[in-house]
Amino acid sequence: MVKAVVGANWGDEGKGKITDMLAQNADVVIRFQGGANAGHTIKNKYGKFALHTLPSGVFNENTVNIIGNGVALNIPILVNEIKSITSKGVPEPVILISERAQIIMPYHIKFDEYEEERLAGKSFGSTKSGIAPFYSDKFAKIGFQVSDLWDPEDEIKEKIESVCVQKNIILEHLYHKPLIDVEETYNTLMQYREMIAPYVCDVSSYLSDAIKANKTILLEGQLGTLKDCDHGIYPMVTSSNTLAAYGAVGAGIPPYEIKQIITVCKAYSSAVGAGEFVSEIKDEAVADELRRRGGDGGEYGATTGRPRRMGWFDCVASKYGCRLQGTTDVAFTVLDVLGYLDEIPVCVGYEINGEVTTQFPVTRLLKIAKPVYETLPGWKCDIMGIKNYEDLPENCRKYIEFIEKKIGYPITMISNGPSRDDIIYRKSVAI
Numbered sequence: 001m002v003k004a005v006v007g008a009n010w011g012d013e014g015k016g017k018i019t020d021m022l023a024q025n026a027d028v029v030i031r032f033q034g035g036a037n038a039g040h041t042i043k044n045k046y047g048k049f050a051l052h053t054l055p056s057g058v059f060n061e062n063t064v065n066i067i068g069n070g071v072a073l074n075i076p077i078l079v080n081e082i083k084s085i086t087s088k089g090v091p092e093p094v095i096l097i098s099e100r101a102q103i104i105m106p107y108h109i110k111f112d113e114y115e116e117e118r119l120a121g122k123s124f125g126s127t128k129s130g131i132a133p134f135y136s137d138k139f140a141k142i143g144f145q146v147s148d149l150w151d152p153e154d155e156i157k158e159k160i161e162s163v164c165v166q167k168n169i170i171l172e173h174l175y176h177k178p179l180i181d182v183e184e185t186y187n188t189l190m191q192y193r194e195m196i197a198p199y200v201c202d203v204s205s206y207l208s209d210a211i212k213a214n215k216t217i218l219l220e221g222q223l224g225t226l227k228d229c230d231h232g233i234y235p236m237v238t239s240s241n242t243l244a245a246y247g248a249v250g251a252g253i254p255p256y257e258i259k260q261i262i263t264v265c266k267a268y269s270s271a272v273g274a275g276e277f278v279s280e281i282k283d284e285a286v287a288d289e290l291r292r293r294g295g296d297g298g299e300y301g302a303t304t305g306r307p308r309r310m311g312w313f314d315c316v317a318s319k320y321g322c323r324l325q326g327t328t329d330v331a332f333t334v335l336d337v338l339g340y341l342d343e344i345p346v347c348v349g350y351e352i353n354g355e356v357t358t359q360f361p362v363t364r365l366l367k368i369a370k371p372v373y374e375t376l377p378g379w380k381c382d383i384m385g386i387k388n389y390e391d392l393p394e395n396c397r398k399y400i401e402f403i404e405k406k407i408g409y410p411i412t413m414i415s416n417g418p419s420r421d422d423i424i425y426r427k428s429v430a431i
């Protein structure tokens with residue numbers, strides 16, 4: 001059975017924790033899109049880890065961890081990440097890399113930096129991991145697939161030279177930066193080949209056999225619906241598709257095999273980088289308190305350390321986020337953090353040109369949308385450690401059920417702490 005764990009919002013919803021938790025019973029965990037530009041934070045018996053490229057199943061000895069063809073593969077980061085977890089006592093994980101995955105080239109990272117520099121104040125707030133230049137090249141058909149590393153030397157060099165023709169013109173005349181050196185790039189690729197040789201395989205065939213053998217397979221999404229390149233807050237999106245549906249493409253499996261789509265929603269909102277964020281908290285003191293108390297040790301980027309922008313839960317964005325994912329279950333996370341509030345505003349609609357809507361609109365209208373709030377009473381206590389839904393304070397249950405009704409998808413898991421065991425399963429829910 002294939003399950004997907006994906007985000008409904010701007011990312012950082014706590015997907016890593018949910019995947020790590022579900023991975024305990026999974027045979028395979030797959031990353032199918034994105035690169036090392038975002039990260040999951042996972043806390044388990046080995047310690048606290050920020051994973052950027054590795055699938056969240058790496059802490060389980062029995063789980064096979066796959067980098068699918070849809071991923072932007074940064075090979076040195078991957079190898080360093082493997083070292084960083086094994087050096088903290090995690091057993092050597094089983095990793096497979098798709099021979100069709102494409103490689104982030106050193107010049108992708110440079111182009112990302114140079115373009116942000118050129119755009120200055122109008123930049124996208126890129127993490128400068130090379131993701132946008134990488135996906136541009138992939139679709140312009142000048143990317144390097146992992147399998148290309150085993151081509152004859154003259155063919156690889158010819159391809160690098162051909163890519164350099166256009167890249168070097170831009171480097172020289174637009175960015176005024178050093179040009180790409182063919183020999184140096186070739187040598188780097190050969191180092192990359194050595195680093196990943198033990199892991200490379202035909203992933204889609206492997207998965208086809210795994211599906212036939214009834215294995216439990218988890219697709220692990222990065223970021224969330226609102227950062228999807230097609231359905232998100234374009235252009236302040238990522239350069240790949242963050243939807244569960246893309247899991248079929250980015251891993252190489254039939255779409256109808258994805259039977260369960262667990263969409264992770266955080267009990268409040270946060271976002272990194274620029275872009276529309278209707279329920280953003282405008283009062284910096286209020287936002288800062290939530291930021292400091294948020295997640296496990298504050299809402300700061302797992303990759304960049306950047307402070308996240310904070311907001312109240314947004315039912316409009318989350319309903320849309322869940323719909324586009326094809327949600328079967330909602331995992332509602334980081335609820336414990338809200339225990340300090342007397343009352344909690346929830347964004348239930350957007351006012352656009354004097355009319356209130358609950359449909360998430362295109363970017364042009366998001367820019368003028370004003371949040372419509374309903375305020376719910378807080379529960380004023382610590383809910384960490386609670387294991388049964390019925391044992392949650394009444395106001396806490398009311399908060400969950402209010403949101404569930406507004407978004408229209410069943411909240412079947414409630415996360416009330418950063419650790420694997422901090423989870424409340426909810427059985428029957430009629431919305």
Ligand code: GDP
Nearest residue numbers: 012013014015016040041295296334415417418
């Ligand atoms: P991801 O990219 O979606 O995996 O999210 P992040 O890892 O960036 O952010 C989630 C943060 O919240 C991490 O620091 C997690 O350890 C933490 N976290 C996840 N679930 C919970 C929860 O239920 N309660 C608390 N307090 N922290 C949580």
